[in-house]
Amino acid sequence: MKTAINNIKIFDGTRIAWECGSVLFDESGILAVGEGPFEAEQIIDGRGRTLTPGLIDGHVHLGTLGAMSPNSSESELVQSGALIAAQAQQVWSCGITTMCNCTTGANADIHVRDLIRGGLIPGARIVACGCGICITGGHCWTAGHQCDSELEALRAAREQLRLGADFVKLFATGGMGTRNSIPNVAQLTEGQMSAAAEAAAAVGAFSRAHATGLEGAKRAVRAGVRIIDHIQMDEELAAMMAEAEAFYCPTIVTRYNILHTEDPRYQYMRAKADSGDLDRKKRALELCRKHGIRIIAGTDAGPNDMTPLGSSLWTELNLYAEFGLSPVEALTAATSGAALALRIEAVTGSVAPGLCADLAVFDGDPTVDLHALNTLAMTFQSGIMRWRRM
Ligand SMILES: [Zn+2]
Structure with missing residues (x-):
C-alpha cells in the first residue's frame, strides 16, 4: 500500500533535508522524497512533526x-x-x-x-x-x-x-x-x-x-x-x-x-x-x-x-x-x-529513494532536543506501520 507522509520536517540520516517536505513509500521501498504533498492510499499529515530513518x-x-x-x-x-x-x-x-x-x-x-x-x-x-x-x-x-x-x-x-x-x-x-x-x-x-x-x-x-x-x-x-x-x-x-x-x-x-x-x-x-x-x-x-x-x-x-x-x-x-x-x-x-x-547503508539508515521505508515519526523534534525521542508517534518497517502511539 502506498503511504505519503506530507508536510513534515525530514532528517534524512545526515542532515535536515527538508524543513517541510514529504515522503512517498510502500513495501518495496521509499519511492520519492520531496516538497510534495504526494497522493497515496494512506496519507499522514506531518505538520509540526519530524521524520527520521528508523x-x-x-x-x-x-x-x-x-x-x-x-x-x-x-x-x-x-x-x-x-x-x-x-x-x-x-x-x-x-x-x-x-x-x-x-x-x-x-x-x-x-x-x-x-x-x-x-x-x-x-x-x-x-x-x-x-x-x-x-x-x-x-x-x-x-x-x-x-x-x-x-x-x-x-x-x-x-x-x-x-x-x-x-x-x-x-x-x-x-x-x-x-x-x-x-x-x-x-x-x-x-x-x-x-x-x-x-x-x-x-x-x-x-x-x-x-x-x-x-x-x-x-x-x-x-x-x-x-x-x-x-x-x-x-x-x-x-x-x-x-x-x-x-x-x-x-x-x-x-x-x-x-x-x-x-x-x-x-x-x-x-x-x-x-x-x-x-x-x-x-x-x-x-x-x-x-x-x-x-x-x-x-x-x-x-x-x-x-x-x-x-x-x-x-x-x-x-x-x-x-x-x-x-x-x-x-x-x-x-x-x-x-x-x-554495518555495511547496510544501501538498505536502510537514510531517507532516500530506493532504500527500505524504515521510518520513525515524532510529534516533537529530536533534531533540536533528543528528549523529544519520547514523543515517538509511529514506526514503519519496510513501509508497513508496525507501531503507533495510542
Ligand atoms: Zn556486548
Whole structure:
C-alpha cells in the first residue's frame, strides 16, 4: 500500500533535508522524497512533526542467557529464538528498525534473522554474528568459541561464517558481565584476531571487537577489525583508529547503569567500574571528533534488565548530547552512521529513494532536543506501520 507522509520536517540520516517536505513509500521501498504533498492510499499529515530513518541500535544482545554455547540444547535454542522474535517487535515502540546483535548463544539470532529476512515473521532487521570468539575461560566464554591458537580462531570464524554470520565478534579483552573476568586485560592475540578478521573479509563479512582495555583494542585495530566497542580510548588508539578507518561504538548507557545500580545482582559489575569511566567515555567522543573517527550508536542492551532493549538507545543518544555531540550528530550515529558501519547503508539508515521505508515519526523534534525521542508517534518497517502511539 502506498503511504505519503506530507508536510513534515525530514532528517534524512545526515542532515535536515527538508524543513517541510514529504515522503512517498510502500513495501518495496521509499519511492520519492520531496516538497510534495504526494497522493497515496494512506496519507499522514506531518505538520509540526519530524521524520527520521528508523533508529539502529548498533550493539545489543538478544535472546536468553540460558542458550549460551554453540552446542546448546534444542530447547535452549527454541527459547532463545522465541524471545528474539518477540524482542524484534518490541523495539518498534522505541522507533528501532535495525539491531546489530553482538553475541547470542546457540546462534539463535542468525536463525531468527533469516525468518524475518524471509518474510516469515515480522520484526526489526537483525545483523547477526551468533556465537562470539574468545579465549578459553575468557570474557563471554559461555556464549563463545573458546580458542587458544590462531588456527582455532580461524576455524571458529569460518564456522560462524558458514552458518551465515554477517560479522565475526571477537573478545579482545576481559569484561564486566563475566564473573571473575578482569575487564582491561588483553585476551585474544593480534594473530588470532587477524586470522578471524581475514576469514570474514574473504567472504565479504566484517569483524568487530569487544575491548575495554587499551592493549586489546590496539591489537584489534592492528588486526584490521572494523568496529571497536566500548573502549575508553587514548590519543594513540584514536590516531590508530583514524588511520585504519575503524568505527567506534561507545555503549555509554551500560557503563552509566553499572555505575549507578543499587541492584544486588549487579554489584559484582559495579565493583569493576571506576567513577572516572564516564569522563573517559566523554574524552573518547572528543577524540572521535578530533580524529574524525565515525561513531555507530550502540547500547549493549539485552543481557540483563539493568539496560533494557529499546529505551536504552534513547538514553544512549541523550548521553552523547550531554558529552558534546549535537542532536543531529547523535541521530546520525543511530541511523546512516550505524548503517555504514554495518555495511547496510544501501538498505536502510537514510531517507532516500530506493532504500527500505524504515521510518520513525515524532510529534516533537529530536533534531533540536533528543528528549523529544519520547514523543515517538509511529514506526514503519519496510513501509508497513508496525507501531503507533495510542
Ligand atoms: Zn556486548
